[in-house]
Amino acid sequence: MANDPLFKAFPPATRAQWEAVILKELKGKDLSTLNVEVNGETLPPFHVASDQVPTGERRRGVKRSGNPWRAIIAVDANDPDANDQILEGLMGGVDGVEIHGHLRSLDPVLNDVLLGAIDLQVDGEHGSLGLLLKRAEEQGVPATDLSLCLGLPHDADVRDLKDRIAKFPRIRLFSISDRGLGNSEVAIGHSSEALEQGKALLSHLIAQGFTIDDACARLQFRLHLGDDLFLEVARLRAFREAWAAVVDAFKPQHDCSHTTWIQAVVSYPSETKSAHENLIRATLQAVSAITGGCDGLTIPTPKIPEGDVLARRVVRNIHNLLRDESFLGRVADPIGGSYTVEQLTSTLVKALTDRESAAQPMASSQQPVAGLPNREEIPLKSFYTPVDTDQLEHLHYAAGIPPYLRGPYGSMYAIRPWTIRQYA
Incomplete structure (x- = not known):
């Protein structure tokens, strides 16, 4: 079951499709109204797997x-x-x-x-x-x-x-x-x-x-x-x-x-x-x-x-x-790979120094953590790199578009907070 291709019935979502859903929710407002300014850089709140977000190992x-x-x-x-x-x-x-x-x-x-x-x-x-x-x-x-x-x-x-x-x-x-x-x-x-x-x-x-x-x-x-x-x-x-x-x-x-x-x-x-x-x-x-x-x-x-x-x-x-209880000590750099955080990090690096990291990503050699309470039966490593997540199917989908793997609304947090019922 874990290796079955579950999403064949759902073609990968494109940026254009996602933006169309978001525009509908914005009710006439421009997409740029959701952008965030950080140190003179304009950061959009939405990213797709095809976006080339700069990363660095350092x-x-x-x-x-x-x-x-x-x-x-x-x-x-x-x-x-x-x-x-x-x-x-x-x-x-x-x-x-x-x-x-x-x-x-x-x-x-x-x-x-x-x-x-x-x-x-x-x-x-x-x-x-x-x-x-x-x-x-x-x-x-x-x-x-x-x-x-x-x-x-x-x-x-x-x-x-x-x-x-x-x-x-x-x-x-x-x-x-x-x-x-x-x-x-x-x-x-x-x-x-x-x-x-x-x-x-x-x-x-x-x-x-x-x-x-x-x-x-x-x-x-x-x-x-x-x-x-x-x-x-x-x-x-x-x-x-x-x-x-x-x-x-x-x-x-x-x-x-x-x-x-x-x-x-x-x-x-x-x-x-x-x-x-x-x-x-x-x-x-x-x-x-x-x-x-x-x-x-x-x-x-x-x-x-x-x-x-x-x-x-x-x-x-x-x-x-x-x-x-929250297991924040289990996985190194747990937020690494997030499109938004990586882009925000790169923006702040640019603000601090003109140097850019040239490190190349490599596959993690870490094995699943022994004895980790694993309620969802997902084997966790203690460190991940882009190579580890390269073949994940769900990265090619967007919020607000079937199969809704990234959430029910195209705009998600950018417009209004979720309610407790929506979390459930």
């Missing part, structure tokens, strides 16, 4: 065995309850910690915390590294398992750290922030500034004796999220591709040097209309960060009437639900 990162991310909580180094909050978080499913403020010593903030089990990010100084390496040695943490970011000032002299961290490939020295909230054009501007800072830090590290491959491994980027789900997905993917172009100019020896650690951070507005609005906002921004391929995700604890204890629990459970 935007997909290096994840191939699923889409894991670090669930990170933030604590204040000077809070007397900081250690309790960290242990509460670790028992609740998080696997990363940001410590803000000066960390004078590891005790008591990091008491009973196994460094090999978390990603740790601090506002650090040279002295912090010695304390952390000593604690990791006491705990028997393998050098390849120690994952942390020191968060040093960007003008720090790190010559003396080069040999000390040579055996620790996952220690990042510098964190580069895009500065946070703004509309789409402001966000792109901030992302561009972050790229320039990253490029300057690469030169800074090379001047201090680091190879380009080692220098790339010593940086991370903090990208603050907005509420536009698809735009944020595309921005994270575009940032990876643009950063890969920056790195490529330095001629690294190893291909993996083209990628970087992206720490996504949920952002809240200064004012909200509802006491619980930011819980929904955090969830939607988290979805965009994870599907965009972030390496770590920080969800700040929102203020709610029920207090911080429940708020911290909700934050942890956003991660847990998206990982364990």
Whole structure:
């Protein structure tokens, strides 16, 4: 049954047929009224399989065995309850910690915390590294398992750290922030500034004796999220591709040097209309960060009437639900191949850099994920490429045209939202 040609009775839909259905639903309006302007580019909301949408492998990162991310909580180094909050978080499913403020010593903030089990990010100084390496040695943490970011000032002299961290490939020295909230054009501007800072830090590290491959491994980027789900997905993917172009100019020896650690951070507005609005906002921004391929995700604890204890629990459970019930960690770059997202990504890449990716698509060698709950009996791989979906029959049909595989209405979301009944 699974291999039967089910759609022989339905000829593939052409763009002209689809546009005719959409025009009928628009009741006299022009198709161009549905176009969206992004950074000076006009993007149509409708695409067919024959459309040549530019893609790139660099935007997909290096994840191939699923889409894991670090669930990170933030604590204040000077809070007397900081250690309790960290242990509460670790028992609740998080696997990363940001410590803000000066960390004078590891005790008591990091008491009973196994460094090999978390990603740790601090506002650090040279002295912090010695304390952390000593604690990791006491705990028997393998050098390849120690994952942390020191968060040093960007003008720090790190010559003396080069040999000390040579055996620790996952220690990042510098964190580069895009500065946070703004509309789409402001966000792109901030992302561009972050790229320039990253490029300057690469030169800074090379001047201090680091190879380009080692220098790339010593940086991370903090990208603050907005509420536009698809735009944020595309921005994270575009940032990876643009950063890969920056790195490529330095001629690294190893291909993996083209990628970087992206720490996504949920952002809240200064004012909200509802006491619980930011819980929904955090969830939607988290979805965009994870599907965009972030390496770590920080969800700040929102203020709610029920207090911080429940708020911290909700934050942890956003991660847990998206990982364990929504399965967002199962497939790497899960939104890759979407016509709209790929075109939006390419538009943002163009806004960030003039370089274009020339990578050629290859078939995925991944096998179906063992033990994946598979309610529809569809074998899933942990990574897909265009070759994997090339023979799918349903890609040649359109919404509003039999057999209605892409939805009942030709215009779908572009005119009005669906109702719950239509979802069912």
